[in-house]
Amino acid sequence: MAIDLLLNILIFLAAAILIVPIFKWLGLGEVLGYLVAGVVIGPSLLGLVPDAEGVLQFSQVGIVFLLFVIGLELKPARLKVMRKTVFGFGTLQVAITTLLLSLGAWSLGLPPVASLVVGFSLGLCSTPLVLHLLGERKELQTRHGRNAFALLLFQDLAAIPVLAAIPILATDSLMANGLMPLIHEMVISTGAFAGLIIGGRYLLRPLFRLAAGTQSREVFAGTALLVVIGAALLMELAGLSMALGAFIAGVLLADSEYRHNIEADIEPFRGLLLGLFFMAVGMTAQIDLLGSAPLMIGGLTLVLLLTKGLSMVLAARLFGSSWRDALNLGMLLSQGGEFAFVLLTAAGAAALLADDLVNLLVLVVSLSMATTPVLFMIHARWIRPLFRKPHSQPNYDRPEDESPQIIIAGFGRFGQIMGRALQGLKIPYTVLDINADHVEFVRRYGNKVYFGDASRIDLLRAAGADKARVLVIAVGDIEPSMRIVERVQRQFPHLKIYARARNRYHAQLLMRAGVSHLIRELLPASLELTRDVLIELGIAPDKAQHTIDTFRPHDEQALLRQLEVFGNEKKQIQTVQEAARELETLYEADEEVTTRAPDHSMSSGARHET
Incomplete structure (x- = not known):
């Protein structure tokens, strides 16, 4: 059987x-x-x-x-x-x-x-x-x-x-x-x-x-x-x-x-x-x-x-x-x-x-x-x-030019946080978001948001891009984000662009396009959580913060070096590996300094110098 x-x-x-x-x-x-x-x-x-x-x-x-x-x-x-x-x-x-x-x-x-x-x-x-x-x-x-x-x-x-x-x-x-x-x-x-x-x-x-x-x-x-x-x-x-x-x-x-x-x-x-x-x-x-x-x-x-x-x-x-x-x-x-x-x-x-x-x-x-x-x-x-429905032109809103200082493209989780802070400071801003369902949703909470494509020059001009000082690109998708950058730089060169980068690749594309004010959306939160985890493991709070403070500029320098070899995967990998070894060396040097510190004066000045 x-x-x-x-x-x-x-x-x-x-x-x-x-x-x-x-x-x-x-x-x-x-x-x-x-x-x-x-x-x-x-x-x-x-x-x-x-x-x-x-x-x-x-x-x-x-x-x-x-x-x-x-x-x-x-x-x-x-x-x-x-x-x-x-x-x-x-x-x-x-x-x-x-x-x-x-x-x-x-x-x-x-x-x-x-x-x-x-x-x-x-x-x-x-x-x-x-x-x-x-x-x-x-x-x-x-x-x-x-x-x-x-x-x-x-x-x-x-x-x-x-x-x-x-x-x-x-x-x-x-x-x-x-x-x-x-x-x-x-x-x-x-x-x-x-x-x-x-x-x-x-x-x-x-x-x-x-x-x-x-x-x-x-x-x-x-x-x-x-x-x-x-x-x-x-x-x-x-x-x-x-x-x-x-x-x-x-x-x-x-x-x-x-x-x-x-x-x-x-x-x-x-x-x-x-x-x-x-x-x-x-x-x-x-x-x-x-x-x-x-x-x-x-x-x-x-x-x-x-x-x-x-x-x-x-x-x-x-x-x-x-x-x-x-x-x-x-x-x-x-x-x-x-x-x-x-x-x-x-x-x-x-x-x-x-x-x-x-x-x-x-x-x-x-x-x-x-x-x-x-x-x-x-x-x-x-x-x-x-x-399939033919691609027809959406019936976008026509924004009112209220002479905003800031235009925000995209009002998801990222853009809403900035909008709340600006609203609290009573700084006027205009929002364009291409997701009609999302626009309808956030409007119910009292937000003034226009349904529109921020890569459309006519909508940007109607929103006051000719007079605004800053454009914040809070769009998460890479392709629409880069399309907005290219058109704004050509039509509104006076606008300072602050952009949200989805990842390192997106950040490199923005930097190659000449955008200098950008932030990788997960970097601050991940570094803050890393600091908290280090403290939980028993590392002193000031040392944990120093670890994060060391990582951030090193990572920015590594990103710039990777930008120099953009498109060359072999050299990109080599650059990443070199950056990892350099970071280990930096942390080891910090550890040696910390270990030698008790042999010197324990004054507040010596501690600050360390």
């Missing part, structure tokens, strides 16, 4: 390592690679791992961990904000998709109840597939990414009562026994749901506080696994979704101080088991059915993709999304989902659907999942750019 288990693990790892990188290299994504790897080692082709159903059931744990991690990143306050999208958009999409697919199934000869179950099952999307694709492309925080997550969350919630109702709908028990069995199931489910929320709210933090107190990473990781699996098992025993239980547990811990540690411990399990889930989906796909009726299965898959894609676009537009976001959602959420396997299998077990039909629909869902990474890649590369 142990040998068989190790052999199966070896086969899964070998298939993933050999096949998944090829699909990533082709730009098709990891998910499709896992699906194909599952098909290759599954019963349909090589048959290296025969028990595909057992693997699929075990791999559902990967979805559990995925939903737990998502819950960790979704604070209750944010979930409350999303309620309109979750229940509004979710209800609208599920209703439209279920109606269209159910009508299609009914027109093919299925009874009304069976058609409704098939339509709802096929209308669900794949949570792990979609979230994995969004994560790969770093689009989880986009508008369509947030809407997709809200929709998937609603679908998972909506699948629960349908799964509980299938055994009742499939028989005459509803007519014979009335609504009592269904009500009984709902009471149990509601009790488990409420018990998890209430118990988790008061027990989870003390549990993790106790685990953290052991100072054992193994105990802490074990506690995290206990919570995830325990919450999932509770929901499963109550007839609900394991993934939903894990998601709720994650949300309850999203505000805790242990969130990042828990996420770090869970992440390796999540990644491995999620990959195993996609491979298991590929293993369960009965490719022999595709060989026996390729046109019918291909046609059904195409109809499913088109119907879901169009219904998704329709629902998104009705909900108020732009065409761009609606098309993103349509291409991303056109596949069937893993809950379809569960619901269709339950319908087959309850004699609501024939086994042959269940196998056929499961294959169609699997193929739709396999096509999604390719379709979304094609959409992202060639279709999405067609819907």
Whole structure:
């Protein structure tokens, strides 16, 4: 038994390592690679791992961990904000998709109840597939990414009562026994749901506080696994979704101080088991059915993709999304989902659907999942750019020339500090900031800020650049900053430029452009913190301050020497290394002077000289 288990693990790892990188290299994504790897080692082709159903059931744990991690990143306050999208958009999409697919199934000869179950099952999307694709492309925080997550969350919630109702709908028990069995199931489910929320709210933090107190990473990781699996098992025993239980547990811990540690411990399990889930989906796909009726299965898959894609676009537009976001959602959420396997299998077990039909629909869902990474890649590369908004001229504000002494370009964290000081001194200044949302935000706090591009000569002139004495470039991005410098020097040579440098490279660019008044934004704060750290280590405050006072001019000289070899990476590296050795020598010389100091007069003058 142990040998068989190790052999199966070896086969899964070998298939993933050999096949998944090829699909990533082709730009098709990891998910499709896992699906194909599952098909290759599954019963349909090589048959290296025969028990595909057992693997699929075990791999559902990967979805559990995925939903737990998502819950960790979704604070209750944010979930409350999303309620309109979750229940509004979710209800609208599920209703439209279920109606269209159910009508299609009914027109093919299925009874009304069976058609409704098939339509709802096929209308669900794949949570792990979609979230994995969004994560790969770093689009989880986009508008369509947030809407997709809200929709998937609603679908998972909506699948629960349908799964509980299938055994009742499939028989005459509803007519014979009335609504009592269904009500009984709902009471149990509601009790488990409420018990998890209430118990988790008061027990989870003390549990993790106790685990953290052991100072054992193994105990802490074990506690995290206990919570995830325990919450999932509770929901499963109550007839609900394991993934939903894990998601709720994650949300309850999203505000805790242990969130990042828990996420770090869970992440390796999540990644491995999620990959195993996609491979298991590929293993369960009965490719022999595709060989026996390729046109019918291909046609059904195409109809499913088109119907879901169009219904998704329709629902998104009705909900108020732009065409761009609606098309993103349509291409991303056109596949069937893993809950379809569960619901269709339950319908087959309850004699609501024939086994042959269940196998056929499961294959169609699997193929739709396999096509999604390719379709979304094609959409992202060639279709999405067609819907980009043309670069139009923004409707900038026209600043009022109030004869300011100072113009500040950029009013982020850096510029606001200067603005507060100038305002306290009642020194007039004008602010230009190119971020419209940020301008609107800081205006609510009483700041007089104009929406405008500080590299525009007409806006600068309207802001009083002809009369002002100083221009402060507080823009953080290097390219816009340098564009402002170049145009101001040409059009307003009398303006003294004081600039914020993002880093050493930016500082060198400014210096090459002739800007002598500049400050690297992180240098003062980092030196001040360094001084405090040295004092904490037991170094005398005056010595710690002397260390910083020695570093600052030395660093400025090093920056000037690096400026002389700007663009020559080899010489830049050599200059940095030389500067590091020189700094060590300076500190060693200071240490020798300090060591010899007791041998001389201890007068205040001698100490000052040292």
